Amino acid sequence: MSIVYVLIPLGLVLVGIGLWAFFWAVGSGQFDDLDSPGWTVLKDDERPKDHSPKDKP
Amino acid sequence: MTRAGPPCFHCSEPIPAGVVIHAHIGGREEPVCCHGCRAVAEFITGAGLSDYYTYRDAAAARADETPRPDRWSAYDRPELVERLTRAEPGGARSITVLLEGMRCAACSWLADKALHLQSGVLDVSVNPATARARLVWDPAKVRLGDLLRVLEHVGLRPHPLAGQPAEQLAILERRTALKRLAVAGFGMMQVMMFAVPLYIGESSGMDPGIRELLRLVSMLVSVPVALYAGWPFYAGAMQALRARSISMDVPVSIGIVLAFAASVWNALRGHGEVYFDSVTMFVFFLALGRYVEMIARHRAGSVADALARLAPVTARRARDGVIEDVQAMELAVGDALLVRTGEVFAADGTVTEGAGRVDESMLTGESTAIAKEPGSRVHAGTQNLGAPLSVRVEAVADNTVLSGIVALLERAQAERPRLARAADRAAAWFLGRILIGAAVVFAIWWFVDPSRAFSATLAVLVVTCPCALSLATPAAIAAATSALARRGVLVAHSDALETLAKATHVLWDKTGTLTRGLIRVEEVRVLSDTPESECLSLALALERMSEHPIARAFLASGTGNTAARDVEVVAGQGLEGTVGEQRLRIGHPAFAAGLAPALAVPDGLEGESWVCLGDERGLLAAFRLTDQLRPEAGECVARLRALGLDSEIVSGDEDAAVARIAARSRIQRHESRLSPEAKLERLKTLQAGGAVVVAVGDGINDAPLLRGADVAIAMGRGSALAQTSADLILVRDSLDALPETVKLARRTQRIVRQNLAWSIIYNIAALPLAAFGLVPPWLAAIGMSLSSVAVVLNAMRLSRGTELGTGGGWSLQRPAEAA
Numbered sequence: 001m002s003i004v005y006v007l008i009p010l011g012l013v014l015v016g017i018g019l020w021a022f023f024w025a026v027g028s029g030q031f032d033d034l035d036s037p038g039w040t041v042l043k044d045d046e047r048p049k050d051h052s053p054k055d056k057p
Numbered sequence: 058m059t060r061a062g063p064p065c066f067h068c069s070e071p072i073p074a075g076v077v078i079h080a081h082i083g084g085r086e087e088p089v090c091c092h093g094c095r096a097v098a099e100f101i102t103g104a105g106l107s108d109y110y111t112y113r114d115a116a117a118a119r120a121d122e123t124p125r126p127d128r129w130s131a132y133d134r135p136e137l138v139e140r141l142t143r144a145e146p147g148g149a150r151s152i153t154v155l156l157e158g159m160r161c162a163a164c165s166w167l168a169d170k171a172l173h174l175q176s177g178v179l180d181v182s183v184n185p186a187t188a189r190a191r192l193v194w195d196p197a198k199v200r201l202g203d204l205l206r207v208l209e210h211v212g213l214r215p216h217p218l219a220g221q222p223a224e225q226l227a228i229l230e231r232r233t234a235l236k237r238l239a240v241a242g243f244g245m246m247q248v249m250m251f252a253v254p255l256y257i258g259e260s261s262g263m264d265p266g267i268r269e270l271l272r273l274v275s276m277l278v279s280v281p282v283a284l285y286a287g288w289p290f291y292a293g294a295m296q297a298l299r300a301r302s303i304s305m306d307v308p309v310s311i312g313i314v315l316a317f318a319a320s321v322w323n324a325l326r327g328h329g330e331v332y333f334d335s336v337t338m339f340v341f342f343l344a345l346g347r348y349v350e351m352i353a354r355h356r357a358g359s360v361a362d363a364l365a366r367l368a369p370v371t372a373r374r375a376r377d378g379v380i381e382d383v384q385a386m387e388l389a390v391g392d393a394l395l396v397r398t399g400e401v402f403a404a405d406g407t408v409t410e411g412a413g414r415v416d417e418s419m420l421t422g423e424s425t426a427i428a429k430e431p432g433s434r435v436h437a438g439t440q441n442l443g444a445p446l447s448v449r450v451e452a453v454a455d456n457t458v459l460s461g462i463v464a465l466l467e468r469a470q471a472e473r474p475r476l477a478r479a480a481d482r483a484a485a486w487f488l489g490r491i492l493i494g495a496a497v498v499f500a501i502w503w504f505v506d507p508s509r510a511f512s513a514t515l516a517v518l519v520v521t522c523p524c525a526l527s528l529a530t531p532a533a534i535a536a537a538t539s540a541l542a543r544r545g546v547l548v549a550h551s552d553a554l555e556t557l558a559k560a561t562h563v564l565w566d567k568t569g570t571l572t573r574g575l576i577r578v579e580e581v582r583v584l585s586d587t588p589e590s591e592c593l594s595l596a597l598a599l600e601r602m603s604e605h606p607i608a609r610a611f612l613a614s615g616t617g618n619t620a621a622r623d624v625e626v627v628a629g630q631g632l633e634g635t636v637g638e639q640r641l642r643i644g645h646p647a648f649a650a651g652l653a654p655a656l657a658v659p660d661g662l663e664g665e666s667w668v669c670l671g672d673e674r675g676l677l678a679a680f681r682l683t684d685q686l687r688p689e690a691g692e693c694v695a696r697l698r699a700l701g702l703d704s705e706i707v708s709g710d711e712d713a714a715v716a717r718i719a720a721r722s723r724i725q726r727h728e729s730r731l732s733p734e735a736k737l738e739r740l741k742t743l744q745a746g747g748a749v750v751v752a753v754g755d756g757i758n759d760a761p762l763l764r765g766a767d768v769a770i771a772m773g774r775g776s777a778l779a780q781t782s783a784d785l786i787l788v789r790d791s792l793d794a795l796p797e798t799v800k801l802a803r804r805t806q807r808i809v810r811q812n813l814a815w816s817i818i819y820n821i822a823a824l825p826l827a828a829f830g831l832v833p834p835w836l837a838a839i840g841m842s843l844s845s846v847a848v849v850l851n852a853m854r855l856s857r858g859t860e861l862g863t864g865g866g867w868s869l870q871r872p873a874e875a876a
Contacts, residue, residue, distance in 0.1 A: 004267060008251075008274055015243055015278075022239050026232050033184045 065090035066110075067098040067212070083107060097212040106170050106211070113163035129209075132217070133202035137371060137382050141217060142201070149179050151193040152201065156183070157214040164213060165190075171211045175199050189218075217370050234348050237286040241341035244282035245334075251275045252334035275333040276324045282337045283317045286344055309343060311492075319515045329512055335841050342845060346531035368438050368459060372396075372403035375447070386454065394448040396441045405452035408433045413443020443626070487817060491517070491824075498828045509830055516827040516837060528845055529812030532852035537805040540856040545773075545789035546798050553784030555809075557768045557802040559749045560702055564740060564762065566754035567708035567718055570772055571792075572684040574755070576610040580681040585674070592678035596670050598636045599624065599643045610682050631668075641677075643670045650676055683714070689793050690722045696796035702751070707736045707762070736762040753795075770795070801855070808855055812848045819844045 025031065065072055066080060066087035079086040080095040082102045089095045101109055132138060142150040156168060165183035168190055172181045177198025183190040192204060201217075208215040251271045258268055290313065293306035316332045316339075323329030372385050375393040385403040388394070393409070396402055402415075412430040417439045429435060435448055437457040454460065495517045502510035538548045548554065565571050581589050593611070598619040600608035621634030621641070631644010633652075642649045649671035670677045694704045706727035708715045715729040728739065740762060743750050752759070752766035763769035763782040771783035773790040787794060823840055826832050832840075 001264060001267065005270065008270065012247075012274065012278070015247055019239065019243055023236055026235050026239075029228075031235055032228060032231070033182075 063088055065094055067094035097210065100210045101167065101171075101212075104171060104174055104211075106167055109163050109167045129202040129205045132205055132371075133200045134382055135196065137384070138196065138201050141370065141384070145179075145193055147195075148197070149193050149195050150201070151180075151191060153218045154190045154192060154205070154208070155216040155218055156188050156190055156208065157216060167211055168208060168213055171207050172204060175204060175207060178204065190215075231351065234289075234344075234351055237289070238341075238344045238348050241282050241286035241337065241344045244278050244286070245337040245341040247278045248275050248282075248333045248337045251278075255331075269327065272324045272331055275331060276321055279317065279320070279333040279337055282340050283313060287313050287340045289347065290340075290343065309339075313339060316515075319511075330515065330837075332515075332837070335837070338842065338845070342528055342849075343531070346528070346535055368457075369401045369403050373400075388450055388453050390450055390453060392450040394450055395445065396435075396448055397445045398441060398443065401440050402435050402437050402448065404448075404450045405434070405436050405457045406448040406450045408435060408446050409449050410447035411444050413441060413446055416440040416442050487820070491820075494824060494828070502830075513828065513830040516830065516832050517824060528848050529816055530809050532849045533805050533808045533812060533855060536808075536852045536855040537801055541785075541794075541798060541801060544794050544797065545787065545791075546794050547786040547788050548784070549786060550784040553768045554802045554805050556749060557751065557785075557799060558806040560751045560768060560799065562743055562748045562750045563697055563702050563704045564736075564743075564750055564752045564766065565704060565706045565724070566752075566759045566762070567706055567710055567715055568684060569755035570753050570759075571690045571706065571718055571722055572686055574684060576682050577685055578610050578680050579683040579685075582679040582681070584669075584676045584678055587677050589678070592670055594619065595636055595639070595641060595677070596643055596668075596680065599632050599634050599641060599670075611680075639672055641670065641672050644668060646676075646679070683717075686718055686721050687792055689791060693792040693795050694722050694724055697799065700796060700799050702799065707731050707739055709733075709736075733759070733761045737765050740765050753792075805855060808852055812851055815851070816844055816848060 063072070066082065066089050068090065072088055072090045078089050078095055080089045080098040080102075082098060087098070089098060101107065132141075138150065142152040145151045156164075168183050169181045172178050172190075172192065175194075177195045178192070179195060180193040181190060190208075192201075194201070194204060205215045205217070251274055254263070255268065255271050255275075257263075287310075290306050290310050294310035297307055313336060317336050319329075320331040320333050320336065324331050324333075368385060370385055371382050372388055373395045374381060374383050374388065375395055380395060388404050392404075394402075394404065394406060398413075408429050408431050410431060412428070415427050415429050415435055417427050417436065429443070429446065435441075435446070436459065437452075438459040452458075495514050498517050499510050499514040502513050534548075534554060537554055541548055568574050578593070581592065583589050583592060587595075597611045598621045600611040601620050619636060621632075621636045624632055624634035626632055630648040631642060633640070633642045635641070640652060642652050646667060646669040649669035652671055652673050653675045667679050667681055669679045697704060703726075704722075704724045706715055706719050706724055706729075708727070708729050709731055710729055712729045715727050719725075719727040731739065736759070740750055740752065744767070749767045751768045751770060752762050753770045753772075754760075754763050755772040759771075760782045763771060768785065769783045770785045770787065773786055773788040785798065819840070823832065827837070
C-alpha cells in the first residue's frame with residue numbers, strides 16, 4: 001500500500017498542471033467568447049451556389 | 058391593417074398593408090418591409106453571405122429606410138484615425154467597435170465575413186455577447202471609414218469606442234471569476250476523492266500513516282479553495298458588516314471560515330473530524346451561482362456603452378477659419394461646430410447659422426423632428442436631419458443635457474426601494490439561532506465532558522451549515538434566469554424576479570412599447586377625383602426627398618419610383634415640389650391648401666396626425682398617420698390583468714393619441730403629456746400607496762421611470778440607456794413573454810419557499826443529533842450534500858417547465874444552463 005505515498009503526490013502534481021493550463025487558457029482569452037467560435041467552422045465553407053469570385057481570400 | 062402574408066425577409070417584422078417591395082435573393086423574389094431592408098438583404102446576399110439567413114436564430118434589426126448621409130468621412134482622415142486607434146505590430150492599427158443591431162452568433166459571423174472581404178483587414182474578432190468587434194487593419198491598404206461603411210451596409214451600425222476601460226474591466230472580472238470557479242471545482246473533486254477512503258477507513262480500519270496523509274493532502278488542496286475561490290464571499294461579508302447590514306455573504310463566510318479553521322486545526326493535531334469535503338463543495342456551488350449571475354449582468358451592458366452609442370467620438374470644428382475634424386473630448390465652450398446633415402451633435406450649443414430639423418427622439422421620445430433656426434438650442438446626442446448647421450458650443454462633457462439625464466439615472470437608482478430579500482432575512486435569522494445554539498451546546502458539553510465539547514460544537518455548525526439554505530435562492534434564480542433567457546427575456550438584476558412576483562401595477566410607456574414606434578399611413582381620405590393609389594405615389598415622390606420621420610411612413614406605404622423636382626422644405630410646415638407638370642405641396646392641412654387660392658381646409662383634419670396633399674386646384678387627399686399598436690399588446694394587458702396586475706399608460710405624447718392606444722389595448726387609466734419627472738412623480742404616488750410597480754419602456758426619456766420602478770422592463774430594440782436601467786430586457790422585442798415572465802417569477806418564489814422550508818426542516822432535525830454527538834463526519838457530509846442536491850434539483854424544475862411555450866432560440870445562453 002505504500003505506493004499511495006507516491007501516487008497521491010503524483011495526482012496532485014497532475015491537478016496542478018491541469019489548473020495551470022486552465023489558468024493559461026483563461027488568461028489568453030480562450031473563454032471570453034464561447035458562442036461565435038462555433039460559427040468559425042462555417043467561415044471557410046463556401047457553398048457552391050453562393051459562390052462569387054471575390055469571396056476567395 | 059391586415060397582417061396576413063409573410064413577414065419581412067430581413068427583419069421579420071410584419072409587412073404593412075399595401076407595401077410591395079421585393080429583394081432579389083439568389084434568383085428569387087423575397088418580400089421585405091421597406092427599401093432599407095431590401096438594400097441590406099441584397100448587399101448581404103450579393104457579397105455571398107446569404108448563409109447568414111440560414112444560420113441566424115434572431116431576426117435582424119429593421120434597417121433605416123432613409124439612407125443616412127455618410128457619417129464616416131471623418132474616419133478616412135489618417136491624422137484623426139491615428140489618435141483614435143492603437144498601434145499594432147507591422148504598422149497596423151486596431152480599434153474596438155460597438156455594433157448596434159447584434160442579435161445572435163450569426164450576426165457576428167456576418168460582420169466577420171463582410172470585413173474579411175475587404176483587402177487590408179488583418180484580424181477581426183467579434184464577441185456577440187458584448188456586441189463588440191476588434192478590428193486590426195493595414196492603414197496603407199484600407200481606410201477605417203470604409204470598414205465602418207461595410208458594417209453599416211450589413212445592418213450592424215458601428216460605434217467606434219475610443220479607449221473604453223469598462224470593457225477591459227468586465228473581461229477581467231469574468232476571467233477572475235472563471236479561475237476561482239475552476240479552483241473550487243478542481244479542489245472539490247480532489248477532496249471528495251480523498252474523503253471517500255477516509256469514510257470507509259473509519260468503519261473498516263485504515264493504516265494510520267495513510268489516514269494522516271489523506272487528511273493532510275485534503276487540507277493542502279482545500280487551502281486555495283477556501284482562500285482564493287472563497288475570497289469574494291469574505292469581501293462581500295466585510296462590506297456588508299461595514300455597512301452594518303447582513304447579506305447572504307455573512308452566514309456563508311462564517312460557515313466556510315469556522316468549518317475550514319476547525320478542520321485545519323484537527324488535521325494538524327492529528328485527531329478530530331475534518332470537513333474539507335463539505336467546505337470545498339459549499340464554495341464550488343456558491344461560486345457557480347455567482348458566476349451565472351455575473352454573466353447575465355454583463356450581457357445587459359453598461360451605461361458607458363449607452364453613452365458611446367449616443368454621443369459621437371468626433372466633431373468638425375471651425376477655428377480661425379480652419380475646419381478640422383477633432384475628437385469630441387477636445388471641444389471647448391465657445392468653439393464653432395459644423396454639423397452636416399445626418400450627423401449627431403457632439404455638444405450642447407446654440408445654432409448660429411442655418412435652419413433645419415433635429416431628431417431629438419433619443420432625449421425626449423418625441424418622434425417628430427424639431428425645427429431649428431439661428432438662436433435655437435441643440436443638444437449632444439441628437440441628430441441633424443436637415444440642412445448643415447453651425448453651432449456655438451455652450452456645454453461639453455459632463456455639462457450636457459445628456460450627461461444630466463445619466464446623472465438623474467444614477468440618483469434614481471440610489472433611491473430605488475429595495476424589498477429586502479426574504480431568503481437573506483430568513484438566513485440571517487436562522488444563523489443567529491444556530492450560533493446561539495452552538496454556544497449553548499459548547500457550554501453544556503464543557504460541564505459534561507470537556508474533551509468532546511469542541512467536536513460536538515463543530516458538528517452542530519457543519520451539519521447546520523447554511524449551505525442548502527444559502528443555495529435555496531441562488532439555485533432557483535439561476536434556473537429561472539436560464540429558462541427565461543431561452544424565451545428571450547434577459548434577467549439583468551436577479552432580485553427583480555422576487556419583486557416581480559409581488560407586483561401589483563404596470564406602468565406603460567406608449568411609443569415603442571405598446572406601439573411599434575414606427576409611423577404608418579393608417580387612413581387615406583381622398584378629397585378629389587384622383588385615385589388613392591396615385592395620391593400615395595405623388596406623396597411618396599415628394600417625401601422621398603425628405604429625411605423627416607413622417608417621410609418614412611410614406612416610403613413604407615407608397616410605391617413607384619418617381620421623384621419630385623425642385624423640392625423645397627418649409628420648416629415646420631411641409632414640402633413643396635413638382636412631379637411631372639404638377640406643382641404639389643404636402644404637409645399641414647393649411648400649408649397644403651395654400652397653393653390653391655382662397656381654399657378652406659375641410660373640417661375634421663385638425664391635430665398632429667393629419668397630413669394633406671394639395672395642388673393648384675385644391676386638396677387631393679388627407680393621410681392619417683399613426684403609430685401602430687403592437688398586435689400582442691391587448692392580449693398581454695388582459696393576461697396581466699388576469700394575474701392581478703393593473704395597467705396604466707404614462708406617456709409624453711398628446712392626449713388624443715394616448716387615448717386611442719389606451720382604448721385599443723383596453724387600458725382604463727392613462728395620462729398624457731408627462732415629462733420624465735412627472736412620470737417618476739406618478740410612480741412615486743403609486744408606490745406611496747403601497748403598490749409594487751413594474752415599468753415598461755424603451756426610450757431614454759423612460760430611463761428615470763425605469764430606474765425608479767420596483768421592476769424595470771426595457772424593450773430589446775429600445776435605447777441602450779433604457780436597457781442599462783432595466784432589470785429585465787425583452788430581447789425579442791415583443792410583449793408576448795411578459796405575462797409568462799410574471800408567472801415564472803411567481804413559480805420561482807414558490808420554489809424558493811419550498812427550498813427554504815426543506816433546508817430549515819433538515820437543519821432543525823439534524824441539530825439535536827449533532828448536539829448529542831451522534832453525527833459522525835461522513836454522515837454530516839452526506840446529509841449536507843443530500844440537502845443541497847435536493848434544493849438544486851427542486852430548482853431545476855423551473856428550467857424544465859414547458860408551459861412557457863416553445864423553447865429553442867437564443868443561443869447565447871449556454872453558460873447559464875450549466876447551472
